[in-house]
Amino acid sequence: MPNLCAATLAASTDSMPLLTTIAAGFAAAWVLGLITHRLGLSPIVGYLLAGVVIGRHTPGFKGDEGIALQLAELGVILLMFGVGLHFHVKDLLAVKRVAIPGAVGQSLVATLVTVGVFALFGWPVRSGVVLGMAMAVASTVVLLRVLMDRNMLSSSHGHVAVGWLIVEDIFTVLALVLVPLLGGGAVVDAAAAEAAAGGAAGGAAAEARSWIVTVGWAVLKLGALVAIVLLAGSKVVPWILTQVAKLRSSELFTLTVLVLSIAIAVGSAAVFGASVALGAFLAGMVVAQSHVSHQAAADALPMRDAFAVLFFVSVGMLFDPSFVLERPLMVAAGVGIVMLVKPVAALAIVALLGYPARTALTVAIGLAQIGEFSFILAQLARDHGLMPQDGVNVLVATAMVSITLNPVLFKSIERFEGLARRSPLAWRLLNARADKRIAAVNASSQPAIAEPEGPLAVIVGYGPVGRLVDAILRDAGVRTVVVEMNIDTVTTLTSSGRPAIYGDANRREVLEQAGVGRAVHLIVTLPNAAERGSLVMAARELNPSVEVTVRARYLAEREPLLKAGATTVVVEEGEAGLALARHVMEQRKIDPATAGKLLEAVRRLWQITR
Secondary structure, eight states: OHHHHHHHHHHHHHHOHHHHHHHHHHHHHHHHHHHHHHTTSOHHHHHHHHHHHTSTTSSSOOOOHHHHHHHHHHHHHHHHHHHHHTOOHHHHHHTHHHHHHHHHHHHHHHHHHHHHHHHTTTOOHHHHHHHHHHHHOOOHHHHHHHHHHTTOTTSHHHHHHHHHHHHHHHHHHHHHHHHHHHHOHHHHHHHHHHHHHHHHHHHHHHHHHHHHHHHHHHHHHHHHHHIIIIIIHHHHHHHHHHHHHTTTOHHHHHHHHHHHHHHHHHHHHHHHOOOHHHHHHHHHHHHTTSTTHHHHHHHHHHHHHHHHHHHHHHHHHTOOTHHHHHOHHHHHHHHHIIIIIHHHHHHHHHHHTTOOHHHHHHHHHHTSOOOHHHHHHHHHHHHTTOSOHHHHHHHHHHHHHHHHHHHHHHTTHHHHHHHHHHOHHHHHHHHHHHHHHHHHHHHHHHHHHHOOSSOEEEEEOOSHHHHHHHHHHHHTTOEEEEEESOHHHHHHHHHTTOOEEESOTTSHHHHHHHTGGGOSEEEEOOOOSTTHHHHHHHHHHHOTTOEEEEEESSGGGHHHHHHHTOSEEEEHHHHHHHHHHHHHHHHTTOOHHHHHHHHHHHHHHHSOOO
């Protein structure tokens, strides 16, 4: 009877390889994803382990690798489509001074070290370059998760890390173009043919000519692809999405998004010889130009997540667990490059560019891991004969270790900063250029802050809310000073003649520099609740008469801020409710005086004024 059951299972597996592979992949990923999440790790680790479980290198059920890799291609298309959809040049330009040179420098260091280290294992230079490029790029999913868990996504340090990652993603797109050229099968064949006919010297010249012709042709095809997709597609695709959206059919709209992403990706590969990943990235950029792009992103997200899971599972299926025992030095080399070389390079670059230690540590630790785009690059390199099986094993093992440890290390940023503070030499090295730059910027604002004429308002935070408050107050004739943790923002303001102070407003000396001691108003526009109470108390100690107005997101934050000494707390939840109620009452033609009294009564309840 057991033999009959086994035979039946084997027969069903052979007859339905697609369904059994999908079912086994999703089931294993679900179980192991839940377990790793429960352990406080990234679910990506669970998805990779699920692939190992159903792969050919472990006993038990074995999924169909060919089908899994084809499903992974869909995952790649949707992942890169999502990157293109959310790619914003303005996010990169905001931190270009550190993100562009930083990502370039770190990627170059990681690639060169990888080439050197793996040459000791007998790898050719081209394979080392591709592995180095794969090692250099970090996981978007992991970075955003750790930043959100620490409430740092909207901080200046988080902005630098995200901008750095955007540049790395751009490098990945460029690498997707270069990998087929590095493979160079056609070039090698042509050169070999001419070498046989004309000798070594003729072969070398033929190889050079063939390489130039191949690269030139590839660049022309890439230029044509970009021109057609971005220029022509920017007119056609948004129009198609708008027309379909007018039909008010969610099914047809979702189908349209799928067709556009997959068709452009596959068409790019078939017609122009580009990778499907590059085509999907360009498709996402085109769709992002439509005014219905948010709905497109919402529709693509569930499909992207589902196929991304299968993508990680397919990568895990290629991993041979015995490789860790057979090649421990190679695995250690990969982990060392990602978790030591990359962070040290990032730390040094950020410090040399004049950014404080906290920003340097955030970037260094946050990007000390690899993920989805490393595997996309590896898959393409494997298809072109540039990535040996050992390279895939190194990447998977390194990803598992780095993704597992990264959240743990990120939680210890304060501890690492404390250790650096205990070493005067290390702290001076990390902050020497930053301290010099900050001192010069803050000193330039002191004459304007010290002017006795007119009331002074200190604005903490220069995000969208802070910029709006600052503009309105200056138009009303109130002098303002901005306190901001983004050194680039402060530098921009001071260079235009505006007084601004860089620093953490929770520190008494920063508030003193900003002129809180003689200010009439202190407006705290920071969205995070964790540190605003101590800021308010420090301001009250410096100037008991200053009127402190604090922004809060939720009603539950109001009482602690009032107890800390805030004069007025503006609650976003309450203001949104008032705006909605005001609009409805206007539509219902309710007497404006009656409506005003109701709204004012509620506002007094939510914004208690001392």
